[in-house]
Amino acid sequence: MNDMNTAPTSATMLAMEGVAFTHRGHALLKDVSLSLSRHGNTIVMGPNGAGKSLLMRLLHGLLSPTHGRLRWHGQSGRPPRQAMVFQRPVMLRRSAIANVTYALAVQGTRWRDRRPQAWDALERFGLTEIAHRPARVLSGGEQQRLALARAWALRPEILFLDEPTSALDPAAIKAVEDAVIDFHHQGTRIVMNTHDLHQARRLADDIVFLCQGRVIEHNQADSFFTTPRTREAAAFVRGELVW
Amino acid sequence: MTIKRFVGTLAGLGLAMAFATNAAAEEDERFINLASTTSTEQSGLFDAILPQFKEATGIDVRVVAVGTGQAFELARRGDADSLLVHDTAGEKAFIEEGYATERQPVMYNDFVLIGPGEDPADIADADDAADAFARIADAEVPFASRGDDSGTNRAELRLWESAGVDPGGEWYRELGSGMGPTLNTAAGMDAYVMSDRATWVAFDNRQDLEILFDGDEALFNQYGSLLISEERHPHLKHDLAKQWHEWLISADGQQAIADYELDGQQLFFPNAGENGDD
Amino acid sequence: MLSEDNAFTTALQLIIGLDETLVGIVALSMQVSLTAVLIAAMLGLPLGAAVALWRFPGRGLVIIILNAFMGLPPVVAGLVVYLMLSRAGPLGELGLLFTPSAMVIAQILLILPIIAALTRQHTEERWDEYREQLTSFRVSRVRAIPTLLWDARFSLMTVILAGFGRASAEVGAVMIVGGNIDGVTRVMTTAIVLETNKGNLPLALGLGMILLLLVALINAGAFLIGEEARRRLG
Numbered sequence: 001m002n003d004m005n006t007a008p009t010s011a012t013m014l015a016m017e018g019v020a021f022t023h024r025g026h027a028l029l030k031d032v033s034l035s036l037s038r039h040g041n042t043i044v045m046g047p048n049g050a051g052k053s054l055l056m057r058l059l060h061g062l063l064s065p066t067h068g069r070l071r072w073h074g075q076s077g078r079p080p081r082q083a084m085v086f087q088r089p090v091m092l093r094r095s096a097i098a099n100v101t102y103a104l105a106v107q108g109t110r111w112r113d114r115r116p117q118a119w120d121a122l123e124r125f126g127l128t129e130i131a132h133r134p135a136r137v138l139s140g141g142e143q144q145r146l147a148l149a150r151a152w153a154l155r156p157e158i159l160f161l162d163e164p165t166s167a168l169d170p171a172a173i174k175a176v177e178d179a180v181i182d183f184h185h186q187g188t189r190i191v192m193n194t195h196d197l198h199q200a201r202r203l204a205d206d207i208v209f210l211c212q213g214r215v216i217e218h219n220q221a222d223s224f225f226t227t228p229r230t231r232e233a234a235a236f237v238r239g240e241l242v243w
Numbered sequence: 244m245t246i247k248r249f250v251g252t253l254a255g256l257g258l259a260m261a262f263a264t265n266a267a268a269e270e271d272e273r274f275i276n277l278a279s280t281t282s283t284e285q286s287g288l289f290d291a292i293l294p295q296f297k298e299a300t301g302i303d304v305r306v307v308a309v310g311t312g313q314a315f316e317l318a319r320r321g322d323a324d325s326l327l328v329h330d331t332a333g334e335k336a337f338i339e340e341g342y343a344t345e346r347q348p349v350m351y352n353d354f355v356l357i358g359p360g361e362d363p364a365d366i367a368d369a370d371d372a373a374d375a376f377a378r379i380a381d382a383e384v385p386f387a388s389r390g391d392d393s394g395t396n397r398a399e400l401r402l403w404e405s406a407g408v409d410p411g412g413e414w415y416r417e418l419g420s421g422m423g424p425t426l427n428t429a430a431g432m433d434a435y436v437m438s439d440r441a442t443w444v445a446f447d448n449r450q451d452l453e454i455l456f457d458g459d460e461a462l463f464n465q466y467g468s469l470l471i472s473e474e475r476h477p478h479l480k481h482d483l484a485k486q487w488h489e490w491l492i493s494a495d496g497q498q499a500i501a502d503y504e505l506d507g508q509q510l511f512f513p514n515a516g517e518n519g520d521d
Numbered sequence: 522m523l524s525e526d527n528a529f530t531t532a533l534q535l536i537i538g539l540d541e542t543l544v545g546i547v548a549l550s551m552q553v554s555l556t557a558v559l560i561a562a563m564l565g566l567p568l569g570a571a572v573a574l575w576r577f578p579g580r581g582l583v584i585i586i587l588n589a590f591m592g593l594p595p596v597v598a599g600l601v602v603y604l605m606l607s608r609a610g611p612l613g614e615l616g617l618l619f620t621p622s623a624m625v626i627a628q629i630l631l632i633l634p635i636i637a638a639l640t641r642q643h644t645e646e647r648w649d650e651y652r653e654q655l656t657s658f659r660v661s662r663v664r665a666i667p668t669l670l671w672d673a674r675f676s677l678m679t680v681i682l683a684g685f686g687r688a689s690a691e692v693g694a695v696m697i698v699g700g701n702i703d704g705v706t707r708v709m710t711t712a713i714v715l716e717t718n719k720g721n722l723p724l725a726l727g728l729g730m731i732l733l734l735l736v737a738l739i740n741a742g743a744f745l746i747g748e749e750a751r752r753r754l755g
Contacts, residue, residue: 057653060657061656062653062656062657083657084657086653086654090650090651090653090654092651092668092672093671093672093674094671094672102668103658106658106659106660106664107658107659134753276619276700276702281718284715285715285718285719289703290703305619305700305702305703305705306702306703307619307700307701307702308700308701309700320607320608320609320610321607321608321609321613322607322608322609322618322619421718422718423715423717423718423719423720424717424718426720427717427718427720427722430720445719446719446720447719447720447721447722448720448721448722449720476608478608
């Protein structure tokens with residue numbers, strides 16, 4: 001199936017129905033209808049200013065759409081457990097491990113379970129050495145790994161990543177990509193932004209292509225890269241400037 | 244964590260202190276608040292006589308030392324159990340207004356005229372107090388006035404009146420301060436100033452100032468104790484205040500006042516029972 | 522004659538002699554100001570954070586009022602508290618006038634606006650930085666208050682010290698509501714005023730030095746603890 005259907009089916013996890021977002025008279029996102037299936041890695045692509053980060057925030061619920069609506073399927077419509085990793089990780093002014101236990105605490109994890117779970121997460125991301133260091137003095141790569149470990153500890157059913165590697169060096173990028181694959185194997189639904197075509201090829205099951213506040217193509221990854229359906233996507237895949 | 248422990252300690256300390264405050268307050272139920280003047284407080288008189296009163300009766304007298312005007316206001320609002328001030332006219336008016344039921348003369352001291360040692364207005368040779376005031380006005384030398392509606396200030400204004408002077412102008416400086424600050428300022432600008440003798444004797448920062456004129460009966464400074472109206476302010480500790488009032492005019496109290504000396508000088512002269520109105 | 526040397530030796534003699542009256546005055550000063558700071562912080566920290574977190578009509582006015590009250594003259598604060606606690610006033614029944622509790626209340630009135638206004642500033646900066654992440658954690662605004670206060674703790678420590686400094690240094694308010702009663706409500710600052718009035722300037726200055734020394738010690742303690750924690754936690 002090359003064509004991704006925008007109509008929800010039984011395998012749908014999340015659907016956006018005619019969503020628009022207007023800020024101070026500027027329509028930043030226009031009439032987006034999108035349905036995301038229960039499994040897989042969705043990569044959101046598009047030129048700068050296309051509205052990728054905004055779409056991510058609407059999906060995660062950090063912002064509410066000015067028109068249209070968001071529907072979660074299953075679990076009687078309640079949003080599932082979710083987490084988000086930002087382009088610039090937000091670190092609380094505490095130790096690395098305290099950043100993780102804090103997230104567990106506000107999620108309602110019992111006090112005595114927090115430290116073991118946080119420790120497990122740090123261990124998985126190779127951060128136990130720096131567990132007691134202040135989070136804000138860690139390097140950019142370490143901070144992003146800590147943000148992933150924090151998300152990991154929350155055991156999200158769906159994880160949003162907003163350009164998580166754009167400010168990192170290659171080794172740190174590799175670590176983030178490995179983490180995404182790990183999350184995927186755990187059964188976590190991934191939705192991620194990137195403007196790195198190679199990264200998208202490595203990770204994507206399907207691609208949402210945004211241009212000027214509209215979703216102009218939602219396609220299986222291999223089809224998107226080999227036979228894009230729109231002129232803009234074709235140009236983008238060839239590496240030309242699109243806006 | 245260090246911070247947590249620090250905050251915890253601080254919180255514990257604060258609470259403990261708050262409780263300690265209350266405990267200390269409850270321990271001492273037998274006390275009265277006495278509104279009185281800065282001159283009596285600063286002369287050290289209370290330090291000498293209050294322990295004797297406490298020994299006799301077990302009552303603590305807590306002195307709130309303010310100007311006579313403010314002392315009347317405290318009593319008027321029901322914030323003082325007892326009143327010991329030096330403004331005979333004001334005291335009588337206070338009784339007429341119905342705020343106090345009884346006034347007793349307790350003691351007197353006197354006012355002295357103080358000025359720079361060279362005495363540019365030559366008041367040391369004045370015939371009487373009125374003449375001394377007139378000489379200061381004639382010479383237009385700096386004079387520091389309390390200007391705070393205190394008993395001393397009111398007495399000073401009466402003396403200007405008797406000298407036939409309406410004080411004002413560059414040389415007459417109204418400070419709006421207590422006796423001590425006024426003396427400090429007068430010392431700083433080499434001004435003449437009128438003070439009660441007690442405050443002057445206890446005052447340390449004299450610089451070039453000295454007593455230039457004293458002894459005239461017009462400079463007589465009568466202190467009176469007032470019993471505050473029970474009808475007007477039923478919540479006050481009238482029983483304890485009455486004990487204080489009566490002790491002051493008793494033989495013991497009068498003796499305690501007479502015994503108080505500073506630098507070998509007796510500062511207050513008991514005169515309970517005398518007319519002592521002027 | 523007054524000289525600095527004179528005041529310095531007086532201060533030194535007072536400290537070394539551990540004069541009982543002096544110890545009582547110092548203890549009461551610290552007790553009153555620390556209690557006031559503690560209560561003002563317990564009210565002002567959450568209040569400041571709440572104003573930072575919520576957008577409501579009249580919020581700008583609240584911020585302006587808080588900032589303006591930072592400059593409230595102590596005498597005015599004292600007068601207001603006096604009129605409240607006076608027998609003729611609305612809270613006269615409590616009989617708090619001329620007690621240490623009245624002094625605590627007056628100092629709270631003085632420093633609460635400082636603590637609340639500065640806390641608002643500091644927590645608002647944190648909130649701007651943390652908002653998306655905390656919203657992502659589904660942290661409610663009420664739950665965000667302790668988070669922001671804790672994460673602004675180093676700045677807030679300075680805020681609280683500023684409040685303590687103002688409380689322990691002011692004289693106008695405690696003079697009016699405390700009455701400077703010997704052994705009951707006499708604190709460092711009112712004792713300094715009394716000694717100045719008596720013309721005993723070396724003793725007044727000596728007391729001033731001791732007050733300064735105490736405030737400096739408390740600041741140094743807080744600074745060292747803060748530096749240690751900052752070094753460990755970043």
